[in-house]
Amino acid sequence: MQKQAIRTYEYLELSREQVLIQVRQLDNAQYAQSFPIGSGNLGKTLTHIMISEWYYVQRMQQHDVPPYANWPVKYEDPPPFATIEDAWRTQAAATREVIASIDDWYTSFEYRVTDENGQRLSVTASVADLFTQLALHEVHHRSQAMAILRQLGHPVEDIDFNAMMWKRTPAPQ
Secondary structure, three states: OHHHHHHHHHHHHHHHHHHHHHHHOOOHHHHHOOOOOOOOOHHHHHHHHHHHHHHHHHHHOOOOOOOHHHOOOOOOOOOOHHHHHHHHHHHHHHHHHHHHHOOOOOOOEEEEEEOOOOOEEEEEEOHHHHHHHHHHHHHHHHHHHHHHHHHOOOOOOOOOHHHHHOOOOOOOO
């Protein structure tokens, strides 16, 4: 599982970079422009993906996570793009280190969360479950960011896993 998780995370980074290339070309108004997609704009969507990755990595390490109200960055009030990009690069390095350090991917453990109604819940998951959520969550919200970018005239082209990660060479005739 570890090798596949590392490869999957490499793909997330490569495809994420294609999105970030397009976002770098936007002005602040475009970055904050409202859309009826996902979190509402690129700033909120990218911030949500980044802080969620941090959250899932904390849970993969079985660390306690403070309530969302106490997080230093919240998606509802996204920082400027340059701040998000710098923080995400730092987070990505930490994520790679955690993935490389994991020995047990499949033993389930329990942690507690408080839902949006204030109810305390026990959640049971394995590190593999949390990593899967991290990856699929990013793909889900990245597609929202890509839809916004397309509407802003900055489409992200083919970022399928097979196109980006599988070796391709000319076949003999």
